[in-house]
Amino acid sequence: MPKPTGITLDRSNKLLLITWDDGQTCRYPLQRLREACPCVECRGGHANMGRTPDVENLLGLSGPGDSLLIPLTRTKSYEIARLTPVGNYALMPEWADGHKTGIYTWTYLRDLCTDLEDALKKRDDSLYKPLSE
Ligand SMILES: [Zn+2]
Numbered sequence: 001m002p003k004p005t006g007i008t009l010d011r012s013n014k015l016l017l018i019t020w021d022d023g024q025t026c027r028y029p030l031q032r033l034r035e036a037c038p039c040v041e042c043r044g045g046h047a048n049m050g051r052t053p054d055v056e057n058l059l060g061l062s063g064p065g066d067s068l069l070i071p072l073t074r075t076k077s078y079e080i081a082r083l084t085p086v087g088n089y090a091l092m093p094e095w096a097d098g099h100k101t102g103i104y105t106w107t108y109l110r111d112l113c114t115d116l117e118d119a120l121k122k123r124d125d126s127l128y129k130p131l132s133e
Pocket residue numbers: 037038039040041042043099101102
């Protein structure tokens with residue numbers, strides 16, 4: 001599994017940039033990162049736990065009719081106050097509104113990256129634009 005070699009928070013462009021030891025570079029719009037928060041609270045409680053996080057659902061890429069695992073708690077902040085590494089396997093962002101229970105494993109971040117890159121290739125720019133409030 002690739003590991004990050006560099007993690008940069010680009011506050012002016014609201015992007016998290018991660019370079020990996022296999023040469024890949026990923027950029028995550030902070031809003032998408034927050035929407036994809038894998039914690040119990042954001043995923044709608046324990047009813048949804050035990051299911052493998054479905055990145056397509058998290059990103060709203062699934063077609064209508066699919067049960068979307070959208071956050072039940074409306075997110076308040078897309079600003080990262082602090083980034084904390086968790087062991088050597090994950091990253092824990094603390095958002096400006098104090099939310100910091102989401103632990104983003106390297107595997108999860110890579111899955112997220114792949115989907116964002118795919119969306120970019122398909123010229124689905126909506127993933128890179130801020131969601132409407
Ligand atoms: Zn969360």
